[in-house]
Amino acid sequence: MAVIVQLVQGIQGLAGKLLDPSNFGSIITTTLLALVILLVVTQLQQVLFKDKNAPPEVHYWIPYLGSAIDFSLNPIEFYAKNRAKYGDVFTYTMVGRKFTVCLGVEGNNFVFNAKLADVSAEESYKPLTTPVFGKGVVYDCPNHMLMEQKRFVKWGMSNDAFRAYVPQIVEETEDYFKRWNNETGGRADVFTAMAELIINTASRTLMGPEIRAIMDESVAQLYHDLDDGFQPINMFFEWLPLPSYARRDSAHVKMRNIFMKVIEQRRANNETHHTDMLQSLMNQTYKDGTPFTDKDAGHLMIALLMAGQHTSSTSATWGLLYLAQNPELIERLLEEQKDVLGSVDAPLTFDALKNMTLLDNVVRETLRLRPPIIMILRKVVRPVVFPGSNYVIPKGNYVAASPLATQVDEQYFKDAMKFNPDRWDSLKKEEDIGDDGIDFGFGKVAGAGGARNPSLPFGAGRHRCIGEPFAYVQIKTILATFVRMYDIRLTEKGLPEPDFTKMFVQPKLPVEIDYKPRK
Numbered sequence: 001m002a003v004i005v006q007l008v009q010g011i012q013g014l015a016g017k018l019l020d021p022s023n024f025g026s027i028i029t030t031t032l033l034a035l036v037i038l039l040v041v042t043q044l045q046q047v048l049f050k051d052k053n054a055p056p057e058v059h060y061w062i063p064y065l066g067s068a069i070d071f072s073l074n075p076i077e078f079y080a081k082n083r084a085k086y087g088d089v090f091t092y093t094m095v096g097r098k099f100t101v102c103l104g105v106e107g108n109n110f111v112f113n114a115k116l117a118d119v120s121a122e123e124s125y126k127p128l129t130t131p132v133f134g135k136g137v138v139y140d141c142p143n144h145m146l147m148e149q150k151r152f153v154k155w156g157m158s159n160d161a162f163r164a165y166v167p168q169i170v171e172e173t174e175d176y177f178k179r180w181n182n183e184t185g186g187r188a189d190v191f192t193a194m195a196e197l198i199i200n201t202a203s204r205t206l207m208g209p210e211i212r213a214i215m216d217e218s219v220a221q222l223y224h225d226l227d228d229g230f231q232p233i234n235m236f237f238e239w240l241p242l243p244s245y246a247r248r249d250s251a252h253v254k255m256r257n258i259f260m261k262v263i264e265q266r267r268a269n270n271e272t273h274h275t276d277m278l279q280s281l282m283n284q285t286y287k288d289g290t291p292f293t294d295k296d297a298g299h300l301m302i303a304l305l306m307a308g309q310h311t312s313s314t315s316a317t318w319g320l321l322y323l324a325q326n327p328e329l330i331e332r333l334l335e336e337q338k339d340v341l342g343s344v345d346a347p348l349t350f351d352a353l354k355n356m357t358l359l360d361n362v363v364r365e366t367l368r369l370r371p372p373i374i375m376i377l378r379k380v381v382r383p384v385v386f387p388g389s390n391y392v393i394p395k396g397n398y399v400a401a402s403p404l405a406t407q408v409d410e411q412y413f414k415d416a417m418k419f420n421p422d423r424w425d426s427l428k429k430e431e432d433i434g435d436d437g438i439d440f441g442f443g444k445v446a447g448a449g450g451a452r453n454p455s456l457p458f459g460a461g462r463h464r465c466i467g468e469p470f471a472y473v474q475i476k477t478i479l480a481t482f483v484r485m486y487d488i489r490l491t492e493k494g495l496p497e498p499d500f501t502k503m504f505v506q507p508k509l510p511v512e513i514d515y516k517p518r519k
């Protein structure tokens with residue numbers, strides 16, 4: 001939808017020039033005629049050029065856009081409706097591209113564990129990611145280099161690092177939410193609060209104190225410009241000459257240079273005491289001896305910033321909203337803190353958080369119901385057969401997995417739409433790696449058996465998220481600290497609906513909750 005709105009604005013600008021009243025008559029007739037021809041061609045194309053072996057295609061009326069509007073208004077309904085018609089595997093058209101969605105646990109496994117020779121993540125994400133992250137990292141390099149980059153990053157997510165991070169996140173959280181404090185409590189925007197808090201905590205921990213120190217001045221604006229360039233429109237219209245694209249490119253260079261300068265300073269001052277991600281990326285080498293340069297490090301740091309910001313901040317927001325909806329859980333979380341730590345005043349530690357099972361399950365259940373990433377894409381580079389079927393998915397299509405579809409499927413989760421963290425007491429967790437675990441170069445991830453887990457908010461296979469442990473530490477620490485400070489309730493508007501038109505699914509704004517200080 002965001003794509004469409006921006007596109008329409010562009011067309012309106014153009015239309016302003018064309019709308020000279022003296023040309024009206026002929027312009028209208030020509031336009032109508034062109035439209036009719038386009039509509040007829042679109043329909044004929046769908047009937048005549050049907051590939052017998054390809055998966056069934058969702059019919060559409062609007063040329064080029066195809067099912068884009070239908071899909072982005074509510075992808076869950078769109079998938080459910082067409083699944084009833086066509087089964088688990090079908091193709092739909094959006095913005096001139098064909099997407100073959102593979103639903104169900106077999107669909108998830110197919111996409112997540114597809115062979116490199118068959119599908120490519122780079123080909124699908126590159127137009128979006130390379131201008132923001134920069135060259136030489138993530139999707140702008142061969143897959144084996146990405147696997148090594150993930151190993152470098154994983155190295156910066158050790159338990160020792162997390163032990164250092166927890167008190168820092170607690171401090172940032174207390175500091176941030178102090179501003180809400182007054183005698184009576186009130187109503188506040190948690191969405192904005194979480195976005196600001198997560199960038200503060202991530203910069204304090206992963207990015208480093210130097211970045212945290214300039215967060216309020218320059219970095220926040222740079223982040224904002226990068227984020228504006230990390231939208232669905234950038235994926236589909238990489239060539240548009242929009243001002244936001246220019247701001248994105250300039251912010252990219254400045255941000256990268258900031259990281260490189262910090263690295264330079266740390267080297268010059270022989271600073272080796274840092275425990276953050278930047279430090280661990282400063283001194284890495286690829287297995288074949290190729291150095292991982294400071295520029296590469298700067299680019300990868302931007303990638304981590306972008307990968308971890310909205311994912312964590314929307315998840316933390318939904319987490320708070322679900323707690324506000326189920327206040328008895330807040331009481332139980334405080335009880336759990338007392339059980340583990342002896343008191344709700346004792347300092348939170350990483351080791352204590354690990355023992356807080358209910359808190360863990362609250363995050364897990366939040367991510368089951370409201371995963372921030374709902375469409376996982378790979379571009380087909382060689383025609384590929386969907387296992388157990390006759391369907392050949394053509395080269396050039398995108399295959400899409402939708403873990404959300406299985407995560408809210410009654411077949412796997414009883415009362416699927418109900419927020420029930422206790423269900424995880426008896427269910428298989430995502431990180432429980434079976435005997436078929438695979439190492440793609442950055443540590444073991446669940447193999448095909450694991451990719452059939454119906455709940456996969458962090459994906460599976462070679463592209464699986466490496467930020468999961470950090471995300472859990474960050475969100476758990478924030479929630480645990482927050483419930484110590486405030487009691488919360490939903491407002492009369494209830495739980496917000498998800499907005500699927502955003503790159504990362506977020507609650508429809510405004511997102512407010514009612515809060516009361518505990519002390």
Ligand code: HEM
Pocket residue numbers: 121146150206304305307308309311312315367371372373376377456457458459460462463464465466467468470471
């Ligand atoms: C709640 C938080 C998060 C969620 C739900 C999440 C989700 C995901 C998913 C679904 C993927 C797989 C994408 C694909 O297969 O195409 C992924 C990959 C990744 N994520 Fe996360 N993520 C989160 C937080 C983070 C954080 C905090 C970081 C870094 C600090 C991070 C870094 C990455 C990286 C580097 C990849 C690998 C991309 C690849 O190999 O292609 N994520 N994440």
Ligand SMILES: *[C@@H]1O[C@H](CO)[C@@H](O)[C@H](O)[C@H]1NC(C)=O
Pocket residue numbers: 182183184185186187
């Ligand atoms: C507390 O916050 C509420 C809502 O934001 C506000 O209406 C009220 O005036 C505040 N009270 C004090 C003492 O500042």
Ligand SMILES: *[C@@H]1O[C@H](CO)[C@@H](O)[C@H](O)[C@H]1NC(C)=O
Pocket residue numbers: 268269270
């Ligand atoms: C850093 O270490 C090098 C070599 O050990 C030394 O020459 C240099 O003076 C040190 N720099 C600082 C600022 O301590």
Ligand SMILES: *[C@@H]1O[C@H](CO)[C@@H](O)[C@H](O)[C@H]1NC(C)=O
Pocket residue numbers: 272283
């Ligand atoms: C960087 O790596 C080299 C070689 O592995 C090592 O000798 C050096 O001490 C490392 N420097 C830092 C700052 O970690």
Ligand SMILES: *[C@@H]1O[C@H](CO)[C@@H](O)[C@H](O)[C@H]1NC(C)=O
Pocket residue numbers: 340341351352355
């Ligand atoms: C966490 O639980 C384990 C096992 O019950 C226990 O040995 C450990 O002391 C606990 N740690 C904390 C910090 O509560």
